[in-house]
Each structure stands twice: as C-alpha cells, then as structure tokens.
Amino acid sequence: MELDVNLAALWRQARRVSEDIVPFDWTASVVLDPIDIQLSQGKEVQLDDLDVVNGLLSVEGRQVLLFIPDQHAAVDIVQASPEKGKRFHVADCKTLQEMRAKGRFQRYLATNKLDGMFLITGNDSSGRYREVESELRVCMNCLEAVNYRDYAHHSHGRERRGIWTNFEIAEFFNTFSTSFRYLPRNIAPRPGSGTYTDDWAKISADIRSRCGFRCDDCGLDLSAHRNLLHVHHVNGVKSDNSAGNLRPLCADCHRKQPFHERMFVNAKDMAIITRLRNAQRLVGSDWGSVLKLADLSVHGAISHARHRGFEPPEIGYEFAGKDQTVIAEVEAAWPARKIAICIAEKPGIPGWTMLSGAEFMERY
Structure with missing residues (x-):
C-alpha cells in the first residue's frame, strides 16, 4: 500500500521551531550492534568459535571472512603483490578443517568488511616492523568448497584463476545473503554511483x-508486495533519470545486475519472491530457468548437481501436511529422489534427505 500524504502542515510547524532544517542522513542514523563494530575492526577468534552456515563462516548470525594479520612475506611486498600474502577464508574449506583437526590455532581475525582491505602486520623489506593496510587473496579451497561461480567444475586453469583474481568480497556476501539472519549494515556505496535526485x-x-x-x-507481478519492486538505473548513475535508464526489477533480479554487489536480499523476501514466481508459473523446468531464478545461495550446489547428472530441481519446493497446508519450504528439491537443499533450519520430513548446499556437494 502506497501513501500519498500532504506534509505541508507538519513542515510549517517544524519551521516555527527553527528555519535551520537539516536533511535526514539514513547512513548516520544506523546504530551498529557491538558485534558489528567489533567485526568491522577485526574480531580475534579461534576456529572453534565460528559457526558454519551452509558451508560458510559465521559469527553471531553474521557472515564473516577469516584472515591472519601476521605475514611471512615482507608487508611492503604483500602490498605490492597481494598474491604473496596469506590467504583469507570465506568458507569452512579443507584448509581450515585440517588446521582444526591438527589443533593449530593461529591468531585469526574475523571481519565483515566489504572493501577488501586488511590490516596486516610484519617486517618490511628493511626489517622494520609495521602495521599496514593491504589487499589479500581469497583461499582457492574456499571457492571450491562452495563451488562459487562453478569454480570446482572449470577444467581450465585460466578460468579458475580468473574467478580467483576477480573475486570481490561484497559480491560473495551478496550471493549468500539469504543464508544469514543479519545482513551487513556498514555498507558504503560503490564509488562513482552518486546520489539520488530529490524527486527520486x-x-x-x-x-x-x-x-x-x-x-x-x-515478469513477476508484485502488486501485493510493492516494496519488493525496485527501479534500476541501467548505467549505474543514480542521478540519471532519463526514461531509457530506468527499469523496474524485483529485488532478486535487481541484485543480480552488474555492479550491484552491495545490494542484499534477506531470506524472508527471497522466499516471498520464489513463492510468487511459482504461483505465477514463471519458473520453468529447464536448467536455464532454474539457474536464473533460484536463490543465489544454492547456485553452487545446483550447478554441482547438473554436473553430476541430476535433473533440474524444483525451486521453492513446498511440503504439505494432512490438511494440505504448507508445513515447510526448501530452496530446491528432487521429489523423485527425495533429496532437498535448504539454507535454513532443516525440516524433518520422513523419508527425505535434507542437506545444506555444502553437504549436498560433499555427498554427491
């Protein structure tokens, strides 16, 4: 429901108090929880302190990445060539599993910063101890563990290296945003995107x-959920409101557009979108339709299933009770095989195998 309210009288009363009207700053108004502040600065953790959600690393319901600040290579060399530094982790990969099994607990910092810059420590080339900011490279085993962008199934080393070198933390967090209770809140806009016009x-x-x-x-009709329909600036310039630059898109299609890696969709909204797409018969039974419209959080597992010879799954599969009311939903399912992939709490349906995306890839 959209409201058309005339606030002229309210503004007249406000100006009676003061003519000094200050524009409201939504960014400044966001009050971060203590854990978010700690994670933005880097929170020291042990491997056993971490939760694993859908194969990903989590602290108190927040998606995080893990890095070791102390470097073996000279810190100025790492700054110039980040691939020479220690890798950061985004998933519960075999590297972390091996370190956990061996009881090797180094000084790890967990963070949910999206800018790709890390505070690293160590000696520089002249032997002087320093703390500097630097880029680091993601762990390749992490990309394989969650099959990010089908990394695990690319046969050519050049394709795998391209995914690795072009990895962006914000885009990765966008992909798995529906897996977590809390979305990143300290988000800076993409540089150069500008601001919306006053009449936006x-x-x-x-x-x-x-x-x-x-x-x-x-093609989704969102008349009943108008807040989930956005207007996309095609060229990325928010001040360009020319007719050819504006395109109405649902929240899911919007976040999948280029340079929208800082746009996140929560699990509740994604579930509504998926449910409506099914009700409006927009999801086909072919791989192209499934991969286009499935929740990004299960893309890696669904793509893995395709490589393993599975038929396309049913997206947003619902389980009905005896009275035909829906008692549970999962992100993807193969009813004939009684296998389902879910990112939230696994429903207990007799005879069915319920797996997270990471568990599905480990088993099949």
Whole structure:
C-alpha cells in the first residue's frame, strides 16, 4: 500500500521551531550492534568459535571472512603483490578443517568488511616492523568448497584463476545473503554511483505504477508486495533519470545486475519472491530457468548437481501436511529422489534427505 500524504502542515510547524532544517542522513542514523563494530575492526577468534552456515563462516548470525594479520612475506611486498600474502577464508574449506583437526590455532581475525582491505602486520623489506593496510587473496579451497561461480567444475586453469583474481568480497556476501539472519549494515556505496535526485521517490513510484508493479526481467507481478519492486538505473548513475535508464526489477533480479554487489536480499523476501514466481508459473523446468531464478545461495550446489547428472530441481519446493497446508519450504528439491537443499533450519520430513548446499556437494 502506497501513501500519498500532504506534509505541508507538519513542515510549517517544524519551521516555527527553527528555519535551520537539516536533511535526514539514513547512513548516520544506523546504530551498529557491538558485534558489528567489533567485526568491522577485526574480531580475534579461534576456529572453534565460528559457526558454519551452509558451508560458510559465521559469527553471531553474521557472515564473516577469516584472515591472519601476521605475514611471512615482507608487508611492503604483500602490498605490492597481494598474491604473496596469506590467504583469507570465506568458507569452512579443507584448509581450515585440517588446521582444526591438527589443533593449530593461529591468531585469526574475523571481519565483515566489504572493501577488501586488511590490516596486516610484519617486517618490511628493511626489517622494520609495521602495521599496514593491504589487499589479500581469497583461499582457492574456499571457492571450491562452495563451488562459487562453478569454480570446482572449470577444467581450465585460466578460468579458475580468473574467478580467483576477480573475486570481490561484497559480491560473495551478496550471493549468500539469504543464508544469514543479519545482513551487513556498514555498507558504503560503490564509488562513482552518486546520489539520488530529490524527486527520486516520485519518479520511482511513477515507474512502478506504470508497469503494473511487474518485474521487467522475470515478469513477476508484485502488486501485493510493492516494496519488493525496485527501479534500476541501467548505467549505474543514480542521478540519471532519463526514461531509457530506468527499469523496474524485483529485488532478486535487481541484485543480480552488474555492479550491484552491495545490494542484499534477506531470506524472508527471497522466499516471498520464489513463492510468487511459482504461483505465477514463471519458473520453468529447464536448467536455464532454474539457474536464473533460484536463490543465489544454492547456485553452487545446483550447478554441482547438473554436473553430476541430476535433473533440474524444483525451486521453492513446498511440503504439505494432512490438511494440505504448507508445513515447510526448501530452496530446491528432487521429489523423485527425495533429496532437498535448504539454507535454513532443516525440516524433518520422513523419508527425505535434507542437506545444506555444502553437504549436498560433499555427498554427491
């Protein structure tokens, strides 16, 4: 439901108090929880302190990555060539599992920073101890563990290296945002994206109304959930409101656009989108449709299933009780095989095998 309220009287009362009107800053208004502040600065953790969610690393319901600040190579050399530094981890990969099994507990820091810069420590080339900021490279075993961008199934080393060298933390967090209770909150906009114009709220409302609240990509009708229909700036410039640059997209299609790695969708909203897509018969039974419309959190597992000879799964599969009401939902399922992939709490359905994406890839 959209509200059209005339606030002129309210503004007149405000100006009676003061003519010094300060624009409201949404970014400044966000109050971070103590754990978010700790993670933004780097929280020291032991491997046993971490939770594993869908094969990913988590602290108190937040997705995190893990790195070791102390470097073997000279820190100035790491700054110049990040591939010479220690790898950071984004998944419960075989490297971390081996270290945990051997009882090797180094000084790890967990963080949910998205900018890719790490505070590292060690001697520089002249032997002087320093603390500096530097990029680091992601662990390749982590990419394989969750089959990020089908990394585990690329046969050519050049393709795998391209995924590795072009890895972006924000895009990775975007991919798995529905797996976590809390989304990153200290998010800076992409440099160069600019800000919205003062009349953006009206322009956006007009665009969404004229299209009948239907996504221009997947065709989803969001008349009943209008907040999940966004208006996308095609060229990425938020101040460019020319007609050809504005495209109405559902939240899921919007976050999948280029340079939208800082846009996150929570599990509740994704479940609504998936449920509506199924009700409106928008999800086909072919691999192309499944991979386009499935929750990004299970893309790696679904792609793995394809390589293993599975048929396309049913997306957003629902389990009904005796009275035909829905008692559980999963992200993907193979009813004939009675296998399901879920990212939340696993429902106890007799005769079914319920797995996280990482568990599915380990088993099959």
